[in-house]
Amino acid sequence: MKLKLLFFCLFLAVLLIPAESKHKHKKDHEPRGHGKHGGRQKIKLTFEDIIGDVLFKDTSDDDDDEDDDFNLEWLFELQEPDGRCTPNPCRNNGVCQEKGKRNFKCDCPEPFRGRKCDKGPRRCRRGLCGRGECVLTSSPPFYQCKCKWPFQPPDCKHIAVCEPNPCQNGGQCIQEGNNFDCQCPEGFRGRFCHVGPNDCYVDDGETYRGNVSETEDGYDCLYWNSHFILENGRDPFNSFEDSDGLGPHNFCRNPDGDSRPWCFFRKGHKLFWDYCDVTRCPKPTKAPTEVVPTVPQPTSVEPPSTTASPSETTEVPQVITKPTEVPVVPELTTKPTEGPVIPSATAEPQQFQTCGQPQPRKTLTRIYGGLKVSPGAIPWQVSVQEKPKNSQLSYRHVCGGVLISSCWVLTAGHCIEPNKDMRVVMGSMALDRLDPAAQTVEVEDTILHENYRKTTEAVYNDIALLKLKGTEGFCANETQFVKTACLPDAQLPDGMECTISGWGATEESDYGSSHLLDANVLLISQEKCSEPKIYGSVLDPSMFCAGHLLGGVDSCQGDSGGPLTCKNNGDHVIYGLVSWGDQCGKKNKPGVYTRVTHFLDWIRSKTQATP
Structure with missing residues (x-):
């Protein structure tokens, strides 16, 4: 009887482990946030x-x-x-003074x-x-x-x-x-x-x-x-x-x-x-x-x-x-937009003529940044969803992605699975209820990088493109809540503060966040991240690290394929894609991101070559 009671207690303990603690037991070098979203319980x-x-x-x-x-x-x-x-x-209007080559006060x-x-x-x-x-x-x-x-x-x-x-x-x-x-x-x-x-x-x-x-x-x-x-x-x-x-x-x-x-x-x-x-x-x-x-x-x-x-x-x-x-x-009688939205001839010149310029409704100046995302603040964030090929099952959120043009979404390579129907949802802050401004567009084709490779240590060339279904080059419709991020044109300095975003769903958790979250991370130098106590020689030029070396906020707060954007010359550029990491928020194990600048030629060749 005592043995049965012990097993029953252990079973309850497994059920009651919160999502945050599950993140800590993440398998080493695992792709980030490729999971599902579930329900909630009244407390x-x-x-x-x-x-x-x-x-x-x-x-x-x-x-x-x-x-x-x-x-x-x-x-x-x-x-x-x-x-x-x-x-x-x-911070807080502090005055910076350089001291020597690598120090400041x-x-x-x-x-x-x-x-x-x-x-x-x-x-x-x-x-x-x-x-x-x-x-x-x-x-x-x-x-x-x-x-x-x-x-x-x-x-x-x-x-x-x-x-x-x-x-x-x-x-x-x-x-x-x-x-x-x-x-x-x-x-x-x-x-x-x-x-x-x-x-x-x-x-x-x-x-x-x-x-x-x-x-x-x-x-x-x-x-x-x-x-x-x-x-x-x-x-x-x-x-x-x-x-x-x-x-x-x-x-x-x-x-x-x-x-x-x-x-x-x-x-x-x-x-x-x-x-x-x-x-x-x-x-x-x-x-x-x-x-x-x-x-x-x-x-x-x-x-x-x-x-x-x-x-x-x-x-x-x-x-x-x-x-x-x-x-x-x-x-509410209108449904979220299904399929491509084709602007009228008079509206065509205004579609996606600029990038990286969010228009949030209002900002929370006094409230913690890095948690509550104001509507319209990250308009290039998309939810990548899938279901078994030709099935009647419901779509489920599997990854994040970033809109780079009306008909193209950038995401991580490990988000692409065979025999799946895929779609993207744009302009919605929540996964459990679509906002009236949401647009849902089916994926016509997936383009996985030819040299994509996953090992027990890392994920290489972890990038893919999703071509959306549309007509005459129009798929997504630009609104206050759906906009594109800019592609970067140069390397950004180490130590720069950037933003990651997503719904935080993981394989270990039956639910992530039902609401879009963001967090601030710092770009970490390749030299520092390649130290033996961090990731050593597994990093290659297609990757970079960002986060906090002492732990804390990490890309577990985002989803695989989701954007790491940095503000450069007034525009938000998509500098990285959430890729992989060793556990979550662990000291000396920051998140690893796909370096978008390394794939600029590949991105342009695919998006320009495909009509």
Whole structure:
């Protein structure tokens, strides 16, 4: 019986291993991100989850080095540039001074510090807020603790489950050990019954100012002024409120022109985002109305506490309805574009006349770069999808790719498999639901490099072209969300910061991210990457390395074949394709990319020779 119980526990452990940990056991020298995308599961935060959260370590004496590991991947020391000050390695307006042939020094403005002026003042140390989230404020002591109930303010170390009552709007608190449930009055919902019956959004939710603070999957939203999501090194001593509805709260908003309200959330040390569990306002039968809740106080979704200070007291927002001129939201009746879109004769001269010029709807200036991609920010990113030849099965995402002209997509060679029907989806930020601006075009032909070769050590000449189906040279249609990246015309300097993007699906994971992600990496010199402790002699001129030599962000956050783009002379050029690597985010094992400059003649010969 004990043996059966042991096997059962081991079986459960295998099922519960998160995707991030699976990445760490990646087979050596394996092509990156050639996998599938799967579903999600609704979660409910429990007392045991809070106690087991690695971020709520109950100590406040961590030293500076440990605190660095806590502040996300961007605080790792990155691969050092050649010692030149162009491009400037100093962040936050630091002044770079060259010292010798391969060294430099950054003079940092207050309050920044560090070799590259990338570290701001430490206000939120691990354990400072007990079992709670530390948020930055603009007045002393420049931080505040937001407790995870049933832990109580001000330090989030003491427990009180249902006394005081955390449930708002007349909700009844039902205690189960150290856990609780709020039984909400009719029309109210949310973990604390804080979401009213008229809490909904219109259009894309840009004007939404309601109280929903959970994702569709049930994760608690982080506060917008959480130190965990504010951009590394950005001065925290300013107002956190703006016209986009952001502020010292954790309510869902849409500050970047996405399709609906969303928020950031956290799993362990990893930062994610997702759409929120907020409903669209129904069509009005008469004059349309807009729900405008009063602007809540910073702690408005926290349950009231009889021991809390006045600043910690909860205010229940009053819901006010008023007439508005917001137009009625029509039902989505248009499907994503299937097949080639042929512009009219008057539109033909404007199609893809420029490259490498994104037009994002809005940018998130205060929020962490390298995670939330604004719509239109990476318009050349495509999802390469396949299914068995002539089958009735659904297409599945297998790789990333990059649009280089109306009818050509560049991807990795190891993404090409025989006996498959293939298509590409462009202009969509998500895999689980296509955006209205998405274009879906079938692949007419695949061209794998003639010298493509995969060994146990590396993948050589890992490049392929996808020719899209079209008419008279038109396949994809250029829009704000579908544009081409430029081909590079020269080598770029080592140490330059570039961007990788993708959905992060891998063979070891049944799901990657359902939303497009990006991350910043640095170009690493061939000499450095060919050192024995890194990749040694397996590298050839068709490859290069990029990433962080001390680990952290890696191309596991992207997909095979996806783009590594660099901004050069104002244009975004496709400098590399995600290819292979030794595990994921491992020290001294950065991602390896196909060097596009090495294949320029091959690309041009194939795309120009094929009508």
